[in-house]
Amino acid sequence: MTLAVHVRATLGGFSLDAAFDAPSTGVIGVFGPSGSGKTTLLRCIAGLTRGTGTVRIGQSTWQDDGAKIFVPAHQRGVGYVSQDANLFPHLDVRANIAYAAQRARGDSVPPIEPIAERTGITALLARSTGSLSGGERQRVALARALARNPRILLLDEPISALDEPSRREMMQLIESIVAGSSVPVVYVSHSLMEVTRVADTLVWMSAGRVNRWGPVGDVVARIEFGRWRDNDAGVVIDATIERHDDTWGTTLLRSPWGPLTVPRDSRQVGGKVRVQILASDVSLGLAPQADSSILNEFPMRVLASEQLDAGRTLVRLGPRDGSAAVLLAHVMRVSAERLGLYNGRDVYARVKAAAVLGTAG
């Protein structure tokens, strides 16, 4: 199944001209700075904004101007969660979810309890929406979107308005929902780190255009440094679990750069996991280091580097065999100078920490 979108829309002075045909099995991440047209793109998919062009999902055509087809938004069966939960203030939590269930796609009304359980809001069902915290509101919004029994789930910056702890919880919830259902998901965010956590396919947008789209690793490797927010820089790779070492409490992964040791993971040997490595957790040296506490060291080559601010430089590294698995490293500018990190220089990258995000699709 694919989500094929070719839309143009003009709103005020802004114009959107976006096209991609992404596999809709798994998560399609849409990344771009604010004002790049991500929300307008989602609104065109949902049918809230009528641009020109075509929108197709699997066998269904939602818009095809050539064939004069435009399925109205209320018939598309879209589950939509935005930055603001948009809960109905005159209905309590249960009634908000029931609103969606009563109008759900298909013949039967989905029961509310199992959905509430999946989203962890069973205890909130009788509450009024005004008494909920930001994180709770987003959970309820997600539950309501699921109660629609949607054809596709559109998540527009679903965690952006939350504080840090709620963000983590909501992200985990989204990951578990994504893992446990076959509904295609489009996840929109201005944070690359956030989309790369969940996305299988990445659509990278700026100024109303799609710069590049494709498998998440391919696109991430080609995004310019300037696109990263400072604290955001990092890469995501898929790795395979090679073996567990219970004596030391570690798990050995096979990564594109070589063997990668992470804290003991609960998944089985042979399983695929997604691993995130932040640029701030990578340091560089010119020679391999035996007397270090760091386990993970890879021979790499400097591909490019860019000064972030007065003191720091962001370095892009690739494996020496020329393969695509890019690694990013933050180093002090003075170190970059001293090591002579010119492009093409062979270095050793030491990874202080690698976080296993979850099962890779």
Place this chain on the structure above:
Amino acid sequence: MTTADTRAIALTVALATTTTVLLLAIGAPLALWLSQTRSRARPVLEAIVALPLVLPPTVLGFYVLVALGPLGPIGGVWESLGGPRLVFSFPGLVIGSMVYSLPFVVQPMQAAFRAVPTSLVETATLLGAMPFDRFRTVILPLSRHGVLTAAVLGFAHTVGEFGVVLMIGGNIPGRTQVVSIALFNHVERLQYGDAHVLAGGLVAFAFIVLFAVYSFNRRFDAARP
């Protein structure tokens, strides 16, 4: 209080109730359209709706009389279809009152409908609600104070009308004689005692109604998150 006064009060209540119910039914879709449209016709319609606010009731009454009369565009067609005479009758009063009270019903509803966040209406759309469903389940409940204000103002304003009724209804006790006209009759005949009863009653009624509306809106505001 005379028998004629009692009948005038009953007639006034019946007139105000009928007018309010009909105006809510007609005014709601009009207010909804006005609150959502970007059409260029909107200011034209808004001006027409607001006209009764500024025109002397006698002007309105005069045109309604002409229109509803046996030779008028509405009255003529109505009577040629076999309808009973509209002027000097209760239905005629209702039509006149509807014109007279139109802005008092449409404007509060329009403002309340416009205040419902578009994002909530869009959310209902995405959850599968058709246009009338969205109006019934989202827009109307979220603007209930505006609808209540519209109903109360429409009712109270109709109770207080004089000029329009005088022009089209005349002064037939028990048929078209409303309280404000009965009051006028008392004063003409120097029956100041009876006039005081009706006038004082109207003042008390108007105050209670407005007090109720403002208290309700205050409580509503306080209850909002």
